[in-house]
Amino acid sequence: MTTSPHLSERALQEAAESAALLPAAQAAHLRGCGLCQGRVTTYRQLFGAAAQLPSPAFSFDLTASVLAQLPRAQPASPWVLGGVAALVVGVVVVFLVLFGGVLAQAVQGLFTVLGAGLGLVAAVFAAGQGLELLAQHRRHLRLLTFS
Ligand SMILES: [Zn+2]
Known part of the structure; x- marks a missing residue:
């Protein structure tokens, strides 16, 4: 024992x-x-x-009753979005109507300077993209020759 x-x-x-x-x-x-x-x-x-033992079964649909208790997400109604967009456009139009003449005179001189600046930036950007493409092409060719 x-x-x-x-x-x-x-x-x-x-x-x-x-x-x-x-x-x-x-x-x-x-x-x-x-x-x-x-x-x-x-x-x-x-x-x-x-x-x-059989797994417990409820006499009601548990999933449906839980889902019914959950708060439902409210989809943004399209007419509200449309109203906001119309309001923004209206404000812009009113602003341009009221101050368009003054703005045009003030901005007129700036457009030539801005245009030249934009052209320069675009040219530099395009040149950079071209160089990058060229470098990428060379890398691919190098990989092709080794494989
Ligand atoms: Zn014992």
Whole structure:
């Protein structure tokens, strides 16, 4: 007979799942103790019966009732967006009607300077893009010759 104490409920349940889960001392006790073996057998029967229970089913559609409780996202109505756009356009038109003449005179001189600046920027940008394309083409050709 063995002198070590009986297994705890937790150890009994682990043994019912798999005897390999027990530490060596508890496994040795279990081999020599009829009481603990009986308890492990009871847990095995309990686990087996629980595993065969059907999964709980609700008498109502749980998904639908949860979805019904969720706040619904309000889509932005197109006529509101259209109204905002019309308001912005209206403000711009009124501004141009009221101050268009003054603006035209003030900006007239700037257009030639701005045009020249824009042309220069566009030329530099196009040249940079061309150089980049050329470098990329050379890289591809180098890869082709090695493969
Ligand atoms: Zn025991």
